[in-house]
Ligand SMILES: Nc1ncnc2c1ncn2[C@@H]1O[C@H](COP(=O)(O)OP(=O)(O)OP(=O)(O)O)[C@@H](O)[C@H]1O
């Protein structure tokens with residue numbers, strides 16, 4: 122079988138002396154939406170940061186389209202077409218909404234055109250001149266997703282995009298993710314809410330103590346409901 | 356009207372002009388410090404020495420290579436800025452993960468070394484630099500030397516151009532964003548370490564440009580920067596560390612206030628900036644244009 126679009130093998134990462142990832146191994150195939158599920162502190166965010174080259178100390182293998190990324194700096198990694206939407210959203214206070222949207226440089230051809238982004242998120246157009254951090258939480262999340270769609274990146278790393286948001290906004294994010302999948306994007310999604318995850322994803326990896334402990338195809342999620350609840354402690 | 360306040364207009368406008376000239380240098384120098392501090396969190400104590408290097412570099416270009424003032428205006432910021440880039444790569448870049456204090460100590464030490472080298476080479480008596488635009492015009496209420504007008508106008512243009520670049524362009528949005536979250540900006544594909552290096556070079560280039568502008572007015576002297584930089588740091592504290600527009604407005608504003616003090620209460624003219632600094636620190640410790648941390 123050909124190698125996956127994103128192939129993670131035995132990935133380790135450290136914050137200073139504390140060893141957080143203990144050999145993460147998983148695959149993401151082209152066009153899939155794959156989640157990382159797991160409890161608080163399991164290492165989901167750290168995994169994303171390690172993939173993006175944002176962890177100073179990391180080891181193992183991160184291959185994207187056959188290129189080894191583990192030793193590259195994060196600006197080089199982004200140029201291969203990976204884009205990261207952080208858990209804390211990372212909207213810049215010293216930039217207005219439009220500047221935030223236009224900040225990430227184009228890394229590949231084939232990003233969504235600006236008109237389409239504004240059609241998806243009309244608020245971002247209306248509030249273009251407002252300070253980025255003056256937007257509501259939901260709007261900031263939309264902005265954080267929107268700005269990485271322009272760049273031509275094909276693999277999107279979305280870290281808990283629904284965290285702390287109202288149900289209608291969560292639904293909107295869900296339909297955005299399904300739309301992105303139809304458009305040919307590949308998504309690695311971190312979630313705590315597996316009910317939401319089940320509405321958007323193809324497969325789920327369960328993370329615990331910095332390792333993947335299980336993989337559940339979305340079709341089997343009902344059959345595995347009790348097991349998942351036990352993993353996630355809900 | 357002037358008789359009412361008992362000050363002849365020539366004296367008033369003359370001091371106002373001197374104040375504007377000083378303000379032009381305060382603004383250029385504190386702007387460079389603000390740009391560097393904003394992105395790098397480094398208080399660049401070498402700034403005064405780099406201003407002095409700018410003046411010496413234009414002196415040397417003229418004396419050894421026959422390159423006139425107008426050539427120096429372009430070449431000196433590039434040459435001295437390049438030395439800044441080397442300093443950043445060799446030394447300062449190793450301190451980013453440490454407290455501000457280390458950057459401050461390092462750049463202070465570098466300033467002492469650089470000034471010492473120039474003093475050894477050129478002595479401390481000062482060297483003349485010919486005024487490239489001699490003469491002036493009588494405005495009726497005062498005499499305006501052309502060169503001084505040029506200094507004020509060119510400093511203003513460079514300051515506003517820098518402000519525009521940082522606040523209104525895509526490159527500036529990279530800089531502002533990297534000031535907040537360098538890791539995230541880098542993960543978007545921008546080479547942040549290189550941007551930091553170039554920013555330091557740019558800030559140093561601004562200091563050197565101020566040095567070129569200063570050479571025909573003040574004598575070119577190894578300690579010219581050490582004297583000025585103390586006042587400039589007071590300006591930076593008053594304006595608020597890292598604020599771009601703040602450093603421009605406070606730079607010019609304090610120059611003018613200093614000039615007016617010379618007219619109305621000359622005894623305080625050397626200390627007025629420090630008195631203002633003390634008051635600002637009491638009422639608004641983050642500075643007039645700074646945001647509280
Ligand atoms: N900056 C940091 N310095 C030191 N330790 C950290 C840091 N950030 C996270 N950790 C630790 O790393 C571990 C994994 O954190 P991580 O953020 O990857 O978890 P997560 O799975 O994303 O959790 P959550 O669901 O709460 O976002 C946790 O034990 C956390 O305390």
Ligand SMILES: [Mg+2]
Pocket residue numbers: 165166167208280
């Ligand atoms: Mg997390």
